[in-house]
Amino acid sequence: MAKVWFVGAGPGDPELITLKAQKLIADADAILYAGSLVSQAATQWAKTDCDIADSKGMTLDEITTWLIDKAQGDACVIRLQTGDPALYGALIEMVQPLDKAGVDVGVVPGVTSAMASAAAAVETLTLPEVTQTVIYSRVEGRTPMPEGESLLELARHHCTLCLYLSITLLKKVRHALLEAGWSEDAPVLVVHKASWPGEEQIVRGTVADIQQKCRDAKINAQAMIIISPTxxxxxxxxxxxxKLYDAGFSHRFRKAVRS
Structure with a gap:
């Protein structure tokens, strides 16, 4: 039976794609990859006769029509998306037409750029008694934010913020953070093309100066912004x-050592 797989290609480095995704790519009869965000290197495991196309110039209707057309007989069709399909991936918008057409669908998760960015900079997003919460969000631009999810409201939690699709809106980020009580010297991390071989850029700054530092580095797309007390x-x-590794703390695999 034909099936369309929505596969997370990860943040950029093809070696960060999952084994399951790699196996599916090797078996695929057709692959539609998001060329504006996904490196073509992610298709390197495809068969020589695999039908591979780039969707960067396509509309949503054109994408779903292509997927439905290729999903014939026993075809294995892949929609190869950046990061993880469930996060800013327009997943449900593409799945609904496939459901209506009676096409079976599966999803393979991928490494999202927030994780790759933290790894690139050797940072942690959580720390005991500092913050145990991570918020994935974006700054309002052409796409409005739902009620209660403005950056100002989210920033008031003073936990880790991972902002997608917002690198051109750093002025708004600064204003929201300051209004939410963050200081001008609070650290900010920006990673451009996290994990992309030869293209990754790491910029460290503060709420006050990160916009200028990104301008100087000519970073205006494909960047993750992380603001965190960690x-x-x-x-x-x-x-x-x-506490997990504290000698004085018991858990089911180890008894506490009393001094």
């Missing part, structure tokens, strides 16, 4: 340690 913790002289 940034720079690698260099802190003291940390609150995790």
């Amino acid at each position: 940034l720079g913790a690698r260099h802190w002289p003291e940390l609150k340690k995790s």
Whole structure:
């Protein structure tokens, strides 16, 4: 039976694609990849006779029509998307027409750029007694934000913020953070094309200067913005340690050692 797989290609490095995704690519009869965001290197495991197309110039209707047309007989069709299909991937918009056409659908998760960016910079998004919460969001631009989800409202939590699709809106980011009580010298991390071989850029700054630093680096697309009280913790002289590895803390695999 034909099936369309929505596959997360990960953040850019083809070696960060999952084994399941790699196997599906190797078996695919047709692959439609998002060429504006996904490196063509992610299709390197495809068969020589696989029908491979780039969707960067396509509308939503053209994409779903292509997928439905290719999903004939026992065909294995892949929609190869950047990062993870469930996060800013227009997944449901594409799945609904396939459901109406009676085409079976599957999803393979991928590494999202927030994780790749933290890894590139050797940062953690959570720390005991600092923050245990991560918010994935974006700044309002042409796409409006739902009620209660403005950056100002989210920033008031003072937890880790990972902002997608917002690198051209750093002025708005600064204003919202300051109004929410963040200081001008709060650290900000921007990673452009996280994990892309030879193209990754890491920019560190503060709420006050990150916009200018990104301008100087000519970063205006495909960038993750991370604002977090955990940034720079690698260099802190003291940390609150995790209870999981504390010798005085019992769990089901180890009994506490009493001094």
